[in-house]
Amino acid sequence: MRIDILTLFPDSVDAYTKVSILGRAQERGYITIRTHQIRDYTTNKQMQVDDYPYGGGRGAVMQADPLYRCWAHVCEELGLRPHTIFLSPCGRVFTQQVARELKERYDHLILVCGHYEGVDQRFIDECVDEEISMGDFVLTGGEIPAIAVADAVCRMVPGVLPDEECFMEESHWDHLLEYPQYSRPEEWHGRRVPEVLLSGHHGNVAAWRRKESYKRTMLRRPDLFAQFDESKLTTKAERKLLQQAKEEFRQQATDLEQEQ
Template identity: 50%
Template sequence: MKIDVLTLFPEMFEGVFGSSILKKAAEEGHVEFQAIDFRQYATNKHKKVDDYPYGGGAGMVLSPQPIFDAVLARVEKSNSKQPRVIMLCPQGERYTQTKAEELAREEHLILLCGHYEGYDERVREHLVTDEVSLGDYVLTGGELGAMVIADSVTRLLPNVLGNAESAVTDSFSTGLLEHPQYTRPADFRGMLVPDVLLSGHHANIDAWRKKESLRRTLQRRPDLLELRELTREEEAWLAKLKKE
């Protein structure tokens, strides 16, 4: 996969792309990252990328020319099919694990990081394929959102994580929150690991994990249960949990 980030601050991505899982994924050839300063595509004398909004108002608006030219340049260099061009924007759809899984199936992502009062509307209408927001709040720019997307997508690529089951059982991937996790020692200051996890009985462990995942979702994110089609077994567990 190729992930290109168009930004006015490419230096912000050096630590993110050069550390941890993302660094390893790039070194092993699973993904190629590039942060590009789209100011270099501005054709005016002073490399200006913004201007005052028509009709007046506070702030500045990103001009369409540098962004269009930067995206088209990346498309021309790509050997993949038409890339997904993703605008980081407070007006976009809320980013979810489902969206990350969808994007992880692509060959090429281009992430647009806005600033100021946003983009010229023609960028949104004629260039962008997706608009994404991390949540109902406003950041100073799209860079942090682009980092989140790059991380969440990369870890889903084949062979990136050491254990293929890691991404499959993550919170939200199953539609529920992840079950509690424990490691050694079994007895830490009188706080014990549940006996079932020490039993070696894989069927019982699997059942416990499913029940605890359902319990945690009910307690912390009951809204997720409204979106998920439960099995009969899960419906029975849920009924018991509600009575506890």
């Protein structure tokens, strides 16, 4: 997997992607994340990349030509036209499912970081394949979203994490939230680790974690749980576990109502 990020602030992106898990994965050759300074592709001495918007209004707009020159350089370097994403509050919302889609469908991605009041629409129309948003809010630039997309996609590339379970059991993989996690000591501030996690019985631990995942999702993200496909539960034990989780969730909801 290779990701090229077009940005006005490459140092801020490199500061994250060249360290820790992503940094080690690049050193070992599993992924490549490169940043490209858009200002290097301007044709004026001031290295200006923005100008006033046609039609008036506040702020400035990133010009199409520097972006295009930077994008074209990456395409020429690779000898292909990678799937190009503009990080924008106007795009489809980024989710774990979108990250899986990008990882499974593409070996190369170009991520374009906008700034100011936006990007000249002509660049988007000519070079961008899709727009992706982090959610219903606005940031000062596209670097944080670009880092988020790169991280979420690259961590699923084989070799980046020790094994698939590192991400397949996490929140949002199958429309469920992850179960609660605990570490040493066994008791902290009067709160004890659930006994089942100390039992050493792997089957009981797995069942507890799955049930807690169901309950947490029903409580915190009922919209997400509504997308969970119960038909994928092929065994009687799995279906029984889900039923137990629903019953415990209803009892917890009742108890909370009574307390209030």
